Amino acid sequence: MNSDSDLQIAGDILEVPHLLQPPREHPSTVAEFAGLARSLAADRAQWERLVRYDAVSRWYHRLRTGPGYEVWLLSWVPGQGSGPHDHGRSSGVLTVLDGVLTERTARGTRALTTGSQRVFAPGYVHEVVNDALEPAVSLHIYHPGLTEMPVLPRSRLRAAGGTPVAPHCEARTAPGPVTA
Numbered sequence: 001m002n003s004d005s006d007l008q009i010a011g012d013i014l015e016v017p018h019l020l021q022p023p024r025e026h027p028s029t030v031a032e033f034a035g036l037a038r039s040l041a042a043d044r045a046q047w048e049r050l051v052r053y054d055a056v057s058r059w060y061h062r063l064r065t066g067p068g069y070e071v072w073l074l075s076w077v078p079g080q081g082s083g084p085h086d087h088g089r090s091s092g093v094l095t096v097l098d099g100v101l102t103e104r105t106a107r108g109t110r111a112l113t114t115g116s117q118r119v120f121a122p123g124y125v126h127e128v129v130n131d132a133l134e135p136a137v138s139l140h141i142y143h144p145g146l147t148e149m150p151v152l153p154r155s156r157l158r159a160a161g162g163t164p165v166a167p168h169c170e171a172r173t174a175p176g177p178v179t180a
Contacts, residue, residue, distance in 0.1 A: 001116060028064040030091070033069070034140050037095040037117060038140055040064075040071065047097065051075050051137055058082070063139070070145040075103060077137045081129030087122065090142040094118040094128070099136025102129050 027033045034102075040046060040063070050073060052059045058080050064071040076099070094103075094117065101112045104127040112118065114127075120126070130136045 009058070020111060026070070030093075033093050034117060034119060036071070037093045037139055037141055041095050041115075047073050047137075053077050053135055060139075065145065068145065069141060069143040072140040072142070072146075073097075074138050076128075076130035076138070076139060078130050078133055078135070082127055084125060084127045086125045087120070087142060087146060089122050090144055090146050091121050091145050092119070092143070093139075093141045094120070095139045097137040097139055099130065099134050100132045101136050101138060102131045103127070104129070 037111065047063060048054050050061055050063070052061075053075050055077060059075045061073045062070060063073045094112070096112045096114050096116045098114055100114070103110050103112055103118065128138075
């Protein structure tokens, strides 16, 4: 049996500067965007004072921009929803900061509670609505920045089995809690 530890065999990586990756100022991978959303969600002081609620339409505020991405803060009072849509050529991360939102997709319906996170690619069709009795707040990161959000016919949302998803009031899950 060898008594050398892995550290003794490999050496201390901190003493080999050329092997260390410099910290990135801005995210560039899905995992880094999801991590950014989790870190922003955890820093309530950065977003909580900005939240407003609008009884007529969803409220939104651009929280941050970076090279090729945008971070948006949204509030949803009970009954408000997005309608079925996709995000054009943008990928995204949706994180629920407070409350509960309902997401409807062709695969079915799921409740997104505080801390839930959804990651999606271009072409992902969904509808998000606040079916709860309390307001909700969410954080959205889009890469590239959101330039279009086509509203689609409700028929694009079909539950598994081909049954249309029931109408509601107008208006891949990432691991770990947050969150968003």
